[in-house]
Amino acid sequence: MDESFQAATEAEMIAAGRSFAARLRAGDVVALDGDLGAGKTHFCKGLVAGLGSNEEVTSPTFALVQEYQGGAWPVFHFDWYRLEDAAELQGIGWDDYLDEEGVILVEWSEKFPAMLPPATYVLAFRILPDGVRHITLSRR
Ligand SMILES: Nc1ncnc2c1ncn2[C@@H]1O[C@H](COP(=O)(O)OP(=O)(O)O)[C@@H](O)[C@H]1O
Numbered sequence: 001m002d003e004s005f006q007a008a009t010e011a012e013m014i015a016a017g018r019s020f021a022a023r024l025r026a027g028d029v030v031a032l033d034g035d036l037g038a039g040k041t042h043f044c045k046g047l048v049a050g051l052g053s054n055e056e057v058t059s060p061t062f063a064l065v066q067e068y069q070g071g072a073w074p075v076f077h078f079d080w081y082r083l084e085d086a087a088e089l090q091g092i093g094w095d096d097y098l099d100e101e102g103v104i105l106v107e108w109s110e111k112f113p114a115m116l117p118p119a120t121y122v123l124a125f126r127i128l129p130d131g132v133r134h135i136t137l138s139r140r
């Protein structure tokens with residue numbers, strides 16, 4: 001069954017990412033979808049810290065992928081917002097990332113949902129009218 005939770009502040013969103021990290025294993029893929037500014041990147045900050053990395057997490061919108069080391073596993077952080085097509089993703093070696101002993105985070109995965117492997121964790125972010133962030137978790 002789907003789970004959902006809320007984060008009323010940026011700090012609560014980071015804390016939610018930290019606690020989510022505890023359920024991850026090498027090879028897991030986490031998709032983060034939903035409104036711009038809903039807190040996806042802040043959730044990733046908490047998640048990366050929760051895996052034990054001290055590296056700074058910033059939005060990979062321009063870089064397409066960022067890598068964070070120093071935690072339980074390397075984290076590969078994608079943002080597909082500016083990606084033109086799935087072929088571009090294959091071109092940067094998406095399949096090789098899937099074979100890595102690491103954790104993959106994908107913001108804006110809804111642009112190319114067919115590229116996600118089975119069992120991807122899907123987090124849907126929504127901004128409620130009062131500004132609180134609502135997140136629903138499902139597994140593909
Ligand atoms: N409850 C909240 N959770 C997360 N971010 C929040 C919250 N309330 C306000 N914010 C602000 O919203 C923005 C979220 O940015 P970001 O994490 O980059 O979102 P996204 O990656 O979804 O576009 C930040 O400026 C943050 O300070």
Ligand SMILES: [Mg+2]
Nearest residue numbers: 040041059107
């Ligand atoms: Mg973002």
